[in-house]
Amino acid sequence: MWLRTSCYLEFDITVPTPFIFMLRPRSGAQQWIASEEYIHQPSVPITEFTDNYGNLCQRLIAQPGTFSISTISVVQTNEYSDSAPGAPFIDIDLLPDSTLSYLLPSRYCESDKFLTLAAEISQGCLLGYDQVAAITQWIRNTIRYETVGSETLLSAAEVNQRGCGVCRDLAHIGIALCRSLSIPARLVVGYLYQLQPMELHAWFEAYVGGRWYTFDATQADLRGGYVTIGYGRDAADVAVFNQFGPPSYPTQTRVEVELMPAKNV
Amino acid sequence: MWLRTSCYLEFDITVPTPFIFMLRPRSGAQQWIASEEYIHQPSVPITEFTDNYGNLCQRLIAQPGTFSISTISVVQTNEYSDSAPGAPFIDIDLLPDSTLSYLLPSRYCESDKFLTLAAEISQGCLLGYDQVAAITQWIRNTIRYETVGSETLLSAAEVNQRGCGVCRDLAHIGIALCRSLSIPARLVVGYLYQLQPMELHAWFEAYVGGRWYTFDATQADLRGGYVTIGYGRDAADVAVFNQFGPPSYPTQTRVEVELMPAKNV
Amino acid sequence: MWLRTSCYLEFDITVPTPFIFMLRPRSGAQQWIASEEYIHQPSVPITEFTDNYGNLCQRLIAQPGTFSISTISVVQTNEYSDSAPGAPFIDIDLLPDSTLSYLLPSRYCESDKFLTLAAEISQGCLLGYDQVAAITQWIRNTIRYETVGSETLLSAAEVNQRGCGVCRDLAHIGIALCRSLSIPARLVVGYLYQLQPMELHAWFEAYVGGRWYTFDATQADLRGGYVTIGYGRDAADVAVFNQFGPPSYPTQTRVEVELMPAKNV
C-alpha cells in the first residue's frame, strides 16, 4: 500500500538551540520511499549523519524565534504485517551478531527486572513468537493506554508500576519482557495509518523464527500500514528530536498519514 | 545555492534483468537534500542498501518491456567550490584511516603506473594542493575531452595513451596521478550546474590540507554548483547503474539541473 | 610503559550456558597489543564479532562442569594520562558525529536526572575539562568507594542516593553528570596498573577540547597505566561477560597487571 506521511513540528526558540532530529524515513527491506521532503524554516545550516543503528539524523542549531520542521514522505509499505504463530525461539548461539545488543537492558527497558513477570506471562507458550504474542496481549489487558503526563519519559519498570502509559511506554514494557526471555527486541518509531488520534507512533519488533516481527500493544489486532522512521534499543536511542540546553517542547505538532491511490504515485 | 536536479533513464528490457542503481544523493556535510523523488515504472519490488563508501544503492529486477527510473532532487550546495593554494600535503602517518584506501591503485586508476609522469608534472610545486592543481591543469592541456566511444570503460593508463576521454576518464587520470604522489584521491559522480552539454558528470576530489577538495579538469576554472550522488575509488565503485546479464544501455537519458530561486524552496 | 595483563575467570556451569565475553583488548590510537592469549577450557566452539562500539566480543556456549577463560596481553600504554586544565567545552554543533550518542541518557546513567546537581558542582568552572575535573573531585569527596553488594548493578541515580559504590558506579555518576552538561562521556572497562586491590577496573572518559580524556574518581590523582578492554555508554554495553539463562557468577577471578622491563618485550 502507498501512504503519504507528513509531520510538522514548530518550536518557540529563545536561545540558540542545538537539535538532533530523526525525522527522515529510509528505504530498506520493508519499505520504499518514493519521494520525500524535509523543510526547516527559517533556513539554518543543517547536516546529516547516520547513527549506530542506521538511522538518518539531522543536526542544526535553531535560532531564536519560531522554528519549524516539515517533512513529507510517500512510502510503499505492507498492507498487513506478517504474523507467525509458532515461529520458534532462536537459541542465543544462533542469533545474528547484529541482534545481540537488543538482548541487553537499556535506559528505559530494564529487562533485568522483568524475569519473573515474563516467565509468568508466557508460561505454557511455545518458545518464540507465541511468547511475544502473549506478552503483547498481557500488556493490552493490563497496562491502560493513557496520554496524560506523557512528556516525562518513564522506564518500563516505572510504567508497569503505574499501570498506564503511552505507545512508547507500552512498547518499552514489551521490549523489557522479551529481552528477559532472551528474545531480541527493539523500539520502532514512525507512522501508523489510521492511528487514533493521529500522531507519531511507537511500537516494537521482536526477533523470532529468524527475522524481526512487528508487535503493537496499542492496537487491538496486528495490522499493516506502518512506516518506520527509526530503530533503537529504546526511546533514548530513537528520539524524534534531542535538544540541548533549556528544554523546549513543540508548540505545534501535526501528523498526517493518508492512503494514496496507487495510480497517483 | 539551491538546485533542482533530475535524471531520467529508460531501458528496453528483453529478459528479467537485475540492476543496482546509485541515483539517490545523500545529505551530508557539503550538501543538503531538501526534497527528493525516485520513481521507477513499471513498479517492481525495490530495496535499498548502503555500500562500503556510504552511498545509497537501489536493487531491483527490471521485467521485459520499457523500464524507467526518474529521480528529482532539490539540493542546497555551495555556489563556489573551495580553493586552497598552498594547502599542504598531509604526511601519510597523519592521514585519517578513512582516506587510506584512496591511496591504493584501483581498477581504472593504476596509480602504480604513473609515478614518473606525476613527478614530472608536479615538479617544483609546493607539496599538496598545488601539485593537484598542476595535475588538473596538465590534464586540461593534454587530454582532449571527447565523448566518442565513451561507453567502453578505459583505465587511466589506456586513456593517457589514447590522449582523449570523457569526464570520467579525465578524473581517473587525475586520481591515478595524485595517488602516485601519495595524495588520497577519489572519484565523484553527480550533477554540475550549467554543464555543457548537460548530462551526469564525474570529477575528483583530493585530500590535502586536512580535507577533501574538488578538482575538475573538464572545466576551465574551479566553480561551484556540484551535487554529489556517489563516491568511490573509481568508476567501478560508483556506477550510476550496474546491470547483470546481457548488457542493456539506456535508450533514453535526460538530465537537468536548474537554479531555484531561494524563496521557492 | 609495557604492561602484562592477565585475567582468569572460572565458572561452575550446571546447564549449557550461552556467554558473550568482552575480554580481548584491541590495539588502537592509545595502546598497542604486542601479544595476546585467549584460552577457554574445556574447548568449545567460539566465534568473535565486533560490536557497535568497536569492541571485540566472543560468543560460546559453556557446557556443564568447570569452565574457565584465561586471557593474557602484553600492552604498550601511556605512563601518564594526559591532563588538560582549561581544555574547552565543544559546542554541540561542532562535536564529531561519533560522540553524539554519548550525550544521551543510558541504562545506568540517567543524565536527565542530574541537571541541577551538575550545575551546582561545576558552578564557576571554565566550561569543559575543568567542569569534568570538578565532577570527578566531587565524586571523590562525596561517594564512598565500597565493594559490598557490588554484584547488583545500580544506576547512577540509585548510587547517588546510596552514597557509595564500586568503580563502575562512580564512573556512572561521572558520566551522568557530564552528559547533563552536554559533555559526551563514556564508560571504559579494563586494567589499571597498581590498582588496589587488583581486579578488573572501570573509569570514564569525557570529550572536551577536541578529544577524549581519562577521568577516574577512584584514584586520588590522575595517573597512567590504563589498558582498555572495551568502551560503551555504560555497564550495559561493556559487560566483561553477558550470560543468558540462570545467573552464574565466576567462582574464581584472578586479575594481574605487571610492569615489564622494556628489554623483554
Added chain:
Amino acid sequence: MWLRTSCYLEFDITVPTPFIFMLRPRSGAQQWIASEEYIHQPSVPITEFTDNYGNLCQRLIAQPGTFSISTISVVQTNEYSDSAPGAPFIDIDLLPDSTLSYLLPSRYCESDKFLTLAAEISQGCLLGYDQVAAITQWIRNTIRYETVGSETLLSAAEVNQRGCGVCRDLAHIGIALCRSLSIPARLVVGYLYQLQPMELHAWFEAYVGGRWYTFDATQADLRGGYVTIGYGRDAADVAVFNQFGPPSYPTQTRVEVELMPAKNV
C-alpha cells in the same frame, strides 16, 4: 586442527618510510585465534585500524636501518575445507548486500574482459559451485604456476595472456572468471599448512549456495589448514604491506606453519 603460524619480514630502510601492514589474523566464524604476537623492531609508534573489509591494519613509519616485523599466531581452523558440488548459483536479487561489491571488476580482476572465456569454461555445468569448480580446474590445467617475476603485480587479463603466475595471479583469474558469471568472488591472503614451498599464500572464495567456499587452483585438491589474514576484492585491497615512497622489498621473509598437538594449546 591447531596451527602455529609465523611470519618474519625484514627490511633495509634508507629513508623514513610509512607502512601499512596487514599481518594480524582475526578470529571469526571460520577460525579462532587462541594466541598471537606482533613484534616490530626497533620499536616505533604503531597504531591499528580496521579497513572497509574488516581486516586489521597496522600503521607505522619505519626509520632508516634494519626494520623487522615478527608475527606469531596459534589458530584453530578446519582440517578440511567444505566442498559442495551442486550448491546452487544465487540469483543476484537474493545475494546479501555485503556480497555485491565482490561482483564488480577491480584493479587486478577485470571481470568485464572474461565473459566469453567464463562461458566456455563452465559450459554445461550446473550453475553455482560446479561452475567455480570447473573454473578452478581450468586454471590448474591452463595457467602454469611459476614464481619468476612475481614482484610485478599483473592483472588477471595480463596473467591469462602470459599463461603463468603465482598463487595470487591464479586466484585473480579465478575471481575474474567467477564475477563475469555473476558469482561473487574475493581474494584471501593467509597461510596454508604444508604449502610447498612455504610462504604467504593467496587463494579465493566464491559465494554460492548461500555462503563463501574456498577454492585454490595452486593445489591439486581441495584441502584444509587455511588461516586467513585478510580479505578483499583483489591484491590491491589485501596487500600484506603497502609502503609509500621509494619501493623497499623485504630483504628477508620467513614463513612457518606448524601443526600443534591439541593438548599443548
